[in-house]
Amino acid sequence: MAMAIAMSAEGASIDRLLAALRAVAEPSRLRLLAICAQGEWTVSELTQVMAQSQPRISRHLKLLAEAGLVERFREGSWVFYRRARVGEPARLARALLRMLPEQDAQLGLDRRRLAAVREARRRLAESYFDGHAGRWDSERDLGVDGARVEAELTRLFADLRPSSLLDVGTGTGRILQVLAPHVGRALGIDLSHDMLAVARANLDRRLARNCEVRHGDMYQLPIQDRSFAAVTLHQVLHFADDPFAVLSEARRVLQPGGRLVVVDLAAHQHEELRSEKRHRRLGFRDDEIEGWLTELGLQPAPPIRLDGPALSVVLWSASCAAAEPPLARDIERSAA
Ligand SMILES: C[S@@+](CC[C@H](N)C(=O)[O-])C[C@H]1O[C@@H](n2cnc3c(N)ncnc32)[C@H](O)[C@@H]1O
Missing domain, CATH: 3.40.50.150 (Vaccinia Virus protein VP39)
Incomplete structure (x- = not known):
């Protein structure tokens, strides 16, 4: 009995691992995973960085989330995506991310676009706080x-x-x-x-x-x-x-x-x-x-x-x- 339980638990975990491998075995989804490891992003920000249509990005994210590689969470009217932190798929994600080639042109472009999104936000924050400094509490x-x-x-x-x-x-x-x-x-x-x-x-x-x-x-x-x-x-x-x-x-x-x-x-x-x-x-x-x-x-x-x-x-x-x-x-x- 104990053996049967152990085997079925292992079976479930191998299935989960295979599902995660299938989910990530696509160039756009691998890119998305790499981006989600660098912060918490809304679909519209991810659309901007990936330069793909919103429905496509949403579909990729759904597959990655179902496979346990990224985490989706809603806060009010915003939905964020970030790399999953717990579970086997999360460990797989970490391992895959470590293996990504540093010099890959597409990943490099994604990083630059992500930096541009960040920089735009940084400038907004700077000017917002500059404008409120005198009366901040x-x-x-x-x-x-x-x-x-x-x-x-x-x-x-x-x-x-x-x-x-x-x-x-x-x-x-x-x-x-x-x-x-x-x-x-x-x-x-x-x-x-x-x-x-x-x-x-x-x-x-x-x-x-x-x-x-x-x-x-x-x-x-x-x-x-x-x-x-x-x-x-x-x-x-x-x-x-x-x-x-x-x-x-x-x-x-x-x-x-x-x-x-x-x-x-x-x-x-x-x-x-x-x-x-x-x-x-x-x-x-x-x-x-x-x-x-x-x-x-x-x-x-x-x-x-x-x-x-x-x-x-x-x-x-x-x-x-x-x-x-x-x-x-x-x-x-x-x-x-
Ligand atoms: C809500 S205020 C809080 C200020 C202060 N800790 C307090 O409670 O009175 C947030 C502060 O974070 C600063 N801030 C925002 N983004 C920052 C960043 N990337 N690096 C450093 N400071 C930042 C803002 O300029 C602002 O002064």
Whole structure:
């Protein structure tokens, strides 16, 4: 009996593997898989990059999703596709992606088109934040009680007292100001020059002499590996088209024994935040963030949820083992 069960389980898994191999054995679908390994994309973005009609792309995606190679998820009226992370087909996807030739002309073109989509979005984000820098208040703008979030963060950092803090997407530098008394030195990084100008003025006014800010991109932090004892991402991740890539980059700069703290919205249905405030993701589920943190070799702590009248904020934190950890680039992720 046990043998029969084992054999049927194996049979099922071989069938699944064969289905996945059949699904990916087509040039456009292999390209799509490679693109989905580089972020979370809507069908219209994938149509743009692949230069194929929407119905064709949708059909390819359906086959890849049914085979368990890509993951489809809906958030409000948007549907995203990304590389699957768990299960045998996901392992197959990772293996295939590693085997893709670096120099292939078509894949190179896809990468360039993807970079152009990203760059256009980056410019939009930059000008949006430049235009809002003077009156930015993340929590107030979202109708969330900022004082409660600050109190939780302060409690955590008063306990931790890290020697150094990197605040990614620092905006007007509010988190630096709040945490300055509890950290050795702190650096804020942001893409928007106007936000940084406001942050500098704020830090100057508050005499936060242990804090400074610098221009940089959260996907490529201008920071050496393992150089910060704590990294915060406060109300930033929902703007990312590849949240996992942002977390990997944050992880890269974390010292052994360090702490990564993500504060963002819990999953919600307020679609208007996309049109009005340029959010890309409608918050995050605990299992999604914790899955990413675990994949990066971090140990997540229980999340702290602060419910507001319309939206909830969650503080997810995770620690890095004190022994020398593997770096993000060493962690098997994709062939991207
Ligand atoms: C909602 S604001 C949050 C600012 C700050 N963390 C706070 O909570 O007050 C998001 C910030 O992320 C920054 N940002 C967006 N995309 C970025 C990127 N690719 N690299 C660095 N910063 C980015 C924006 O310029 C903006 O200042």
